[in-house]
Amino acid sequence: MKNRLKVLRAERNWSQEELGKMVGVSRQAINAIERGKFHPALPLAFKLSDVFELPIEEIFIRDNQ
Amino acid sequence: MKSQSEKEYDSRASIGVGASLGAVVGALLTEVFVESSLLVTGGSLLGAVLGGIIGSRIKSEAYQYLWIEYSKAIAIKLFISGSAFVGLMLGAVYSAKRGVAPTIQILLMSAAALAFLALLVVLGQTIAQLDDLLKKILLESLSVGLGLSLFVFMILGLFNIVYPIQADWLLAAVIMMGAVLVGRVAVAWKYR
Numbered sequence: 001m002k003n004r005l006k007v008l009r010a011e012r013n014w015s016q017e018e019l020g021k022m023v024g025v026s027r028q029a030i031n032a033i034e035r036g037k038f039h040p041a042l043p044l045a046f047k048l049s050d051v052f053e054l055p056i057e058e059i060f061i062r063d064n065q
Numbered sequence: 066m067k068s069q070s071e072k073e074y075d076s077r078a079s080i081g082v083g084a085s086l087g088a089v090v091g092a093l094l095t096e097v098f099v100e101s102s103l104l105v106t107g108g109s110l111l112g113a114v115l116g117g118i119i120g121s122r123i124k125s126e127a128y129q130y131l132w133i134e135y136s137k138a139i140a141i142k143l144f145i146s147g148s149a150f151v152g153l154m155l156g157a158v159y160s161a162k163r164g165v166a167p168t169i170q171i172l173l174m175s176a177a178a179l180a181f182l183a184l185l186v187v188l189g190q191t192i193a194q195l196d197d198l199l200k201k202i203l204l205e206s207l208s209v210g211l212g213l214s215l216f217v218f219m220i221l222g223l224f225n226i227v228y229p230i231q232a233d234w235l236l237a238a239v240i241m242m243g244a245v246l247v248g249r250v251a252v253a254w255k256y257r
Contacts (some may be wrong), residue, residue, distance in 0.1 A: 023194070037255070037256050
C-alpha cells in the first residue's frame with residue numbers, strides 16, 4: 001500500500017509534528033507512515049482523511065492501482 | 066541545518082548522558098562483583114570515562130531512534146519511580162554487601178521491590194498513552210529482548226555445565242534489561 005501523505009502534508013506546509021498533533025499520534029508515526037514502514041489502523045486513517053478533507057482512497061492507494 | 070552552538074550543545078549532552086549512564090553501570094557492576102569501595106569508585110569513574118567517550122561518538126540524530134516523547138506528567142512519574150527503584154536497589158545491594166542488620170536489608174529489598182512494582186504501573190500507564198506505532202515498537206522490543214535473553218541464558222547454562230559460573234538474579238535482570246534495550250534500538254531502526 002502506498003500513500004500520498006508526504007505530498008499532501010507538503011502542500012499544506014505542515015511539519016510531521018504538526019500533523020501528528022492534529023491526529024493525535026507521534027512524529028515518528030507520521031514519518032513511518034510516509035516512508036511506508038507502518039500502515040495505520042482504520043481510526044487513524046479516518047482522522048487523516050478528516051484533516052486533509054479527502055476520502056481515504058485518495059490518501060492511501062493499493063499497490064495494484 | 067544546525068548551528069555550531071547547537072552542535073556543541075548536542076555533543077555535550079551526548080557526553081553527559083554517556084558519562085552518567087557509564088558511571089551508574091560501572092558502579093553497579095563493580096558493586097555486585099567486588100567487595101572493595103575503592104574498586105567501586107574506580108569502576109564508576111572508568112564507566113563514566115568510557116560512557117563519555119561512547120557518548121561523544123554518537124550523533125544527536127541517533128537519539129530519534131530511541132527517543133519517545135511522553136507527556137510531561139508521565140515523564141515526571143517515570144523519572145520519580147525509576148530513580149526510587151534504582152536508588153533503593155543500590156541501597157539494598159550495598160547493605161547486603163556491607164553486612165548491615167538483616168531487618169534493614171529486608172526492609173530495603175522490600176522497598177526496592179515495591180518501587181519496581183510502582184515503576185511497572187507507571188510503565189503500564191505510559192504504554193496506554195502511546196500511539197499504535199510506539200506500542201508496536203515497544204512490544205516488538207520486548208519480544209526481541211525476551212528471545213535474546215533466552216539465548217544468553219541458554220549459552221550461560223551450557224557453559225555452566227563445563228565451567229560453573231558465579232551468577233546471581235541481579236545479573237539476570239541486568240542481562241534482560243540490556244537485551245530489551247538492544248531490541249529497542251533494532252526495532253526503532255526498522256521503523257525509522
